Amino acid sequence: MAVAQQPQEQQTQSKIPTKRIILWLGVISLLVFCLAPALWQLLTSFKTNDAIATIPTIYFPNLSELTFNHYITLGWNFLRYVFNSALVSVISTVICLGVGAPAAYTLARLNIPGKQIILSCVLVVSLFPYVLLFLGLLELVKYFGLGNNYISLIIPYTAINLPLTILVLRSFFLQLPKDLEDSAKIDGYRTVPMLLQIVLPLTLPALVTTGMLAFIFAWNEFIFALTFITKDEMLTIPVKVAQIGGASVYEIPYGPIAAATVLGTIPLILLVLFFQRRIVQGITAGAVKG
Amino acid sequence: MTTLQLENLRKQFAPDVIPVKDISLSVEDGEFLTLLGPSGCGKSTLLRLIAGLEQPTAGAVKIGGNVLNDIAPGDRNMAMVFQSYALYPHMNVSENISTSLRLKNVPQEEIKRRIANVSEKLGLGHLLNRKPSALSGGQRQRVALARALVRDPEVFLLDEPLSNLDALLREQVRQELKELFKSQNKPVVYVTHDQTEAMTLSSKVAVLLDGIIQQLDPPRRIYTHPANKFVAGFVGSPQMNLLTLNCNQNKAILGDYGFPLPQKGQSAKMIDMGLRPEDIHIATPEDELTVEGHVFLEENFGREVLLSVKVKGSDQTLRALIPPDDEWDNENIKLGWSHRQMHWFDAQSGERIEAADSPVLAS
Numbered sequence: 001m002a003v004a005q006q007p008q009e010q011q012t013q014s015k016i017p018t019k020r021i022i023l024w025l026g027v028i029s030l031l032v033f034c035l036a037p038a039l040w041q042l043l044t045s046f047k048t049n050d051a052i053a054t055i056p057t058i059y060f061p062n063l064s065e066l067t068f069n070h071y072i073t074l075g076w077n078f079l080r081y082v083f084n085s086a087l088v089s090v091i092s093t094v095i096c097l098g099v100g101a102p103a104a105y106t107l108a109r110l111n112i113p114g115k116q117i118i119l120s121c122v123l124v125v126s127l128f129p130y131v132l133l134f135l136g137l138l139e140l141v142k143y144f145g146l147g148n149n150y151i152s153l154i155i156p157y158t159a160i161n162l163p164l165t166i167l168v169l170r171s172f173f174l175q176l177p178k179d180l181e182d183s184a185k186i187d188g189y190r191t192v193p194m195l196l197q198i199v200l201p202l203t204l205p206a207l208v209t210t211g212m213l214a215f216i217f218a219w220n221e222f223i224f225a226l227t228f229i230t231k232d233e234m235l236t237i238p239v240k241v242a243q244i245g246g247a248s249v250y251e252i253p254y255g256p257i258a259a260a261t262v263l264g265t266i267p268l269i270l271l272v273l274f275f276q277r278r279i280v281q282g283i284t285a286g287a288v289k290g
Numbered sequence: 291m292t293t294l295q296l297e298n299l300r301k302q303f304a305p306d307v308i309p310v311k312d313i314s315l316s317v318e319d320g321e322f323l324t325l326l327g328p329s330g331c332g333k334s335t336l337l338r339l340i341a342g343l344e345q346p347t348a349g350a351v352k353i354g355g356n357v358l359n360d361i362a363p364g365d366r367n368m369a370m371v372f373q374s375y376a377l378y379p380h381m382n383v384s385e386n387i388s389t390s391l392r393l394k395n396v397p398q399e400e401i402k403r404r405i406a407n408v409s410e411k412l413g414l415g416h417l418l419n420r421k422p423s424a425l426s427g428g429q430r431q432r433v434a435l436a437r438a439l440v441r442d443p444e445v446f447l448l449d450e451p452l453s454n455l456d457a458l459l460r461e462q463v464r465q466e467l468k469e470l471f472k473s474q475n476k477p478v479v480y481v482t483h484d485q486t487e488a489m490t491l492s493s494k495v496a497v498l499l500d501g502i503i504q505q506l507d508p509p510r511r512i513y514t515h516p517a518n519k520f521v522a523g524f525v526g527s528p529q530m531n532l533l534t535l536n537c538n539q540n541k542a543i544l545g546d547y548g549f550p551l552p553q554k555g556q557s558a559k560m561i562d563m564g565l566r567p568e569d570i571h572i573a574t575p576e577d578e579l580t581v582e583g584h585v586f587l588e589e590n591f592g593r594e595v596l597l598s599v600k601v602k603g604s605d606q607t608l609r610a611l612i613p614p615d616d617e618w619d620n621e622n623i624k625l626g627w628s629h630r631q632m633h634w635f636d637a638q639s640g641e642r643i644e645a646a647d648s649p650v651l652a653s
């Protein structure tokens with residue numbers, strides 16, 4: 001054995017450096033490619049106005065070119081918009097999962113007539129570009145007098161996210177072993193406790209993933225938020241950021257905009273980092289087979 | 291005293307999908323009934339009907355005379371072991387085992403006592419705090435068994451519980467199962483497509499095909515008196531020789547040879563002859579029935595050699611299990627067997643034809 005392994009080891013040893021280098025080159029270029037715009041915003045948000053305006057661009061500012069002022073000008077008021085965004089996003093995500101998960105389970109497990117038709121409808125709706133709904137929705141919002149009401153955002157966000165949620169969760173339920181549910185029934189679980197105590201814990205990773213997608217969409221959505229809400233204290237972050245203006249039409253306050261963008265993104269990042277741990281890969285491992 | 295009874299059970303999923311057609315049987319306390327059949331013959335469906343996971347299209351499931359059709363699976367007091375084990379992945383072993391007891395509000399001390407009891411019996415003591423994902427296949431299988439045993443149910447249902455184990459482990463667990471369920475003294479319904487399991491474990495075997503019981507008998511009798519061609523071919527390894535032969539005046543013709551038909555005055559033109567490879571040997575002078583032929587395939591199993599022999603004057607093949615120390619000539623081998631070891635089946639219906647002179651054994 002030992003003799004046979006030696007040449008192999010040598011081979012792998014000589015291969016590792018080139019492989020490693022290529023790997024890390026790839027990782028770094030991918031990171032730069034993806035993160036450059038975000039890092040640029042982060043940098044801008046800490047640079048003084050003079051430093052921002054300087055050409056050639058300052059990539060590595062010294063201490064005198066750094067400032068917290070942009071954040072300070074935003075003030076505590078900005079938290080109000082964070083709150084608005086959070087409220088709308090959380091509620092629409094929760095409703096989306098609360099409605100989508102049972103629907104997906106039903107479509108995965110029960111034999112209901114017209115199931116295929118329902119599924120293809122869901123698929124078609126999810127393919128529909130949501131901006132096209134905009135005018136119709138605007139009429140509806142006007143008709144029901146929902147303007148300047150969080151509901152006017154919560155309902156469309158929920159509706160737009162639902163089809164994808166249903167499709168993703170359904171395919172998740174489909175691959176969940178049915179034996180588990182049968183076994184639970186034999187153990188004496190009633191339907192609802194079975195769903196809550198056996199199916200739900202196993203579904204958490206999928207719920208977190210789809211929930212996160214729904215949340216991010218709601219958090220970043222702009223057009224609806226811009227049109228359906230006009231009261232300043234109810235604006236969501238993307239709209240507020242776009243409205244940050246300078247003293248004159250010709251002055252674009254890059255610093256505060258960057259600071260607002262960063263502040264608006266931090267909750268998302270925290271959320272993703274927090275839930276990333278919950279997405280335990282292969283939580284069903286060990287349920288079936290050997 | 292519990293008796294599990296099935297009466298004219300039928301399950302139809304779609305107009306042309308009827309995995310269980312018309313099944314009636316009963317299993318008493320301490321009886322071990324095995325449902326044996328090829329894949330897709332409706333074994334699992336039948337078991338799920340008994341457990342209440344499927345509603346029968348017609349017929350009834352009874353325990354001790356009470357019809358269970360409208361009783362939820364959880365209230366039937368039956369324990370089921372699934373082919374895939376179906377352990378709850380988010381619960382540790384002791385939670386997995388005790389779920390059903392907790393749901394029935396069994397007192398905490400009693401639960402503890404029972405877990406300790408069953409985990410000692412199955413050697414799970416040191417695994418109680420592990421999640422199923424941290425167990426080996428054999429250990430998972432034990433947890434699944436423990437989950438059934440701990441409930442002290444009225445009926446045990448097992449769906450191919452050994453099919454995910456490797457061959458050695460399977461043999462070992464098979465013996466344990468046998469002892470385990472003997473001590474339980476409850477009706478056991480066991481599904482398998484493995485005939486060794488069926489033969490070794492059960493007190494009764496029901497051979498299923500196309501949703502119908504082909505034969506319901508003790509394992510020994512299934513082997514010695516297969517009720518029809520399907521059972522004959524399905525039970526026994528290597529498979530029984532089944533040859534369709536022409537008949538000619540009281541004789542079935544195989545190549546240059548003729549064998550007396552089982553019943554006098556038989557009018558059919560064709561008949562099926564069955565002969566187990568292990569019943570054939572190298573002919574000795576005393577043999578009543580012999581054929582000659584040449585060996586065209588030799589498979590060595592170690593303990594025995596399986597010879598495939600083309601019979602002289604015919605293109606039909608007989609397979610014979612011969613001890614390897616026997617001597618034979620590949621070009622011209624002479625095989626022998628006795629009358630008693632022959633099985634006859636109607637060529638049309640496949641039903642067994644009892645030989646007139648052989649006494650019908652009462653089982």
Ligand SMILES: Nc1ncnc2c1ncn2[C@@H]1O[C@H](COP(=O)(O)OP(=O)(O)OP(=O)(O)O)[C@@H](O)[C@H]1O
Nearest residue numbers: 303304307309328329330331332333334335336483
């Ligand atoms: N819910 C269902 N809907 C429609 N057809 C079904 C359903 N469940 C089982 N069947 C069909 O019934 C037949 C018997 O299935 P079953 O699971 O009982 O087979 P089995 O004997 O257990 O086979 P195996 O040995 O492979 O487990 C199969 O043809 C299967 O396709």
Ligand SMILES: [Mg+2]
Nearest residue numbers: 333334335449
């Ligand atoms: Mg099966």
